[in-house]
Amino acid sequence: MLKDISKIKFYNNILDTIGNTPLIKLNKINKGLKPLIFVKAEFFNPGGSVKDRIGVEIIADAEKTGRIKPGGTVVESTSGNTGMGLAIAAAVKGYKTVFTMPDKMSQEKVMNLRAFGAEVIVTPTAVPHESPESYTSVAKKRVEETPNSILADQYENPKNAEAHYKTTGPEIWEQTGGQIDYFICGIGTGGTISGTAKYLKEKNPRIKVIGVDIKGSILHEYFYTKKYSPVFKTYKVEGIGQDFIPGALDFSVVDEVIVSDDPESFHAARRMTREEGIFVGGSCGTAIAAGLKYCEKLSEHDVVVILLPDGGSRYVSKIYNDVWMKENGFLKPERVTMKYVLTDKSVDIPKLVVVEKTATVRKALELIKQYSISQLPVIEGNKCIGTVTESNLLSVVLNDSTKFDKAVEHSMEAPLPTIHMNEEMQSAVKYFAQKIPAVLVVDDTKPIGIVTRFDILDFMSH
Ligand SMILES: Cc1ncc(COP(=O)(O)O)c(C=O)c1O
Numbered sequence: 001m002l003k004d005i006s007k008i009k010f011y012n013n014i015l016d017t018i019g020n021t022p023l024i025k026l027n028k029i030n031k032g033l034k035p036l037i038f039v040k041a042e043f044f045n046p047g048g049s050v051k052d053r054i055g056v057e058i059i060a061d062a063e064k065t066g067r068i069k070p071g072g073t074v075v076e077s078t079s080g081n082t083g084m085g086l087a088i089a090a091a092v093k094g095y096k097t098v099f100t101m102p103d104k105m106s107q108e109k110v111m112n113l114r115a116f117g118a119e120v121i122v123t124p125t126a127v128p129h130e131s132p133e134s135y136t137s138v139a140k141k142r143v144e145e146t147p148n149s150i151l152a153d154q155y156e157n158p159k160n161a162e163a164h165y166k167t168t169g170p171e172i173w174e175q176t177g178g179q180i181d182y183f184i185c186g187i188g189t190g191g192t193i194s195g196t197a198k199y200l201k202e203k204n205p206r207i208k209v210i211g212v213d214i215k216g217s218i219l220h221e222y223f224y225t226k227k228y229s230p231v232f233k234t235y236k237v238e239g240i241g242q243d244f245i246p247g248a249l250d251f252s253v254v255d256e257v258i259v260s261d262d263p264e265s266f267h268a269a270r271r272m273t274r275e276e277g278i279f280v281g282g283s284c285g286t287a288i289a290a291g292l293k294y295c296e297k298l299s300e301h302d303v304v305v306i307l308l309p310d311g312g313s314r315y316v317s318k319i320y321n322d323v324w325m326k327e328n329g330f331l332k333p334e335r336v337t338m339k340y341v342l343t344d345k346s347v348d349i350p351k352l353v354v355v356e357k358t359a360t361v362r363k364a365l366e367l368i369k370q371y372s373i374s375q376l377p378v379i380e381g382n383k384c385i386g387t388v389t390e391s392n393l394l395s396v397v398l399n400d401s402t403k404f405d406k407a408v409e410h411s412m413e414a415p416l417p418t419i420h421m422n423e424e425m426q427s428a429v430k431y432f433a434q435k436i437p438a439v440l441v442v443d444d445t446k447p448i449g450i451v452t453r454f455d456i457l458d459f460m461s462h
Contacts, residue, residue, distance in 0.1 A: 039306050073098060265282050338427070421443050
């Protein structure tokens, strides 16, 4: 007997399961904040991220406009999630996939794409967007060389934001019963925020849309100044931030841009997982860290939705791996060594500024001034043989101005105590108790840095 299919509850294929992700209330990590805060959990999508929504939309459009024919190839530069969204749609529709990915992306993401049979080309992270080696340039070249292929082009493709205009925006509007006041969302290509915000603002122009950027990216600066300084820093959070302004990003529907950094993002992600039981990725941490700070000024009448782009399982070798967190300075090791304290020091001044014993007093004073430091080790070869301080040099030259151009070795004081880099921080503390202002950290006998009393206090305070 033929069965009655109308009684079976099913989806026609995996693509039909994309979207309609849940809205979940935060209950713990928002303690003390007044508004009702919900997260839109995009890791419920079958490919585990918000990007499933755009994969299917972009491929459907390429088919409709005849840009891809059966058996064709979909190429994309991706931080991993768009690749997954495209790979799912390509599998269902029978296309090949080629993805280029920056080398900072997690191994899990590369392996996930290869699981779908995709070809993955890993490119260097620390190159400018326009360099021929960048992941976007390599993808473009591949399309030129491959017949019947398309570049999904999430950065410029209007279908990226349109997917969110058609799905994410209406879902949030429906799920909040039209009561949303603030939408907080990270910006990568800008597709999610632009499409969702456009829909929400059409429904209610008073809804405020807050973009989240990551320290080291240009988006925050560009939003407020319409200019940006070149950036040479890379950050570890994946999927958000930019070194250029993508065409998919429409800042006209964004009201404010707020920022967080790597450590705050990763700690917020871990807290979401451990306190709320919501297993999230790094860029969710950025949105939560910056978003919760933003909520401090909101009232009990406000309804806030924070979008969570992906889940934590693709970051278990990074954010959720204490070894990786410690190696990258995001978690303090149980045993704090002098090397660790040194690594943690502000990046604004070099870890070690020294002066040769034959250099002049004038030169030593210049170095002290240039780097705003209090003491300067005097070295002979690799060995520290004394110290000069601003006050001791000033009293020397005030007594006898000819000393300005004499070798510093004749005006130095005793060398700073040395501590091996693998010794614990406590060994420095005992010197500071004796009013010695700083210690020299050595690798065997070679000086590698100075740690001052202030550095230890600064380290302990955070
Ligand atoms: C993990 C993650 N978070 C956030 C985003 C940002 O979304 P959008 O590109 O729509 O701005 C992405 C985009 O790739 C992502 O992969």
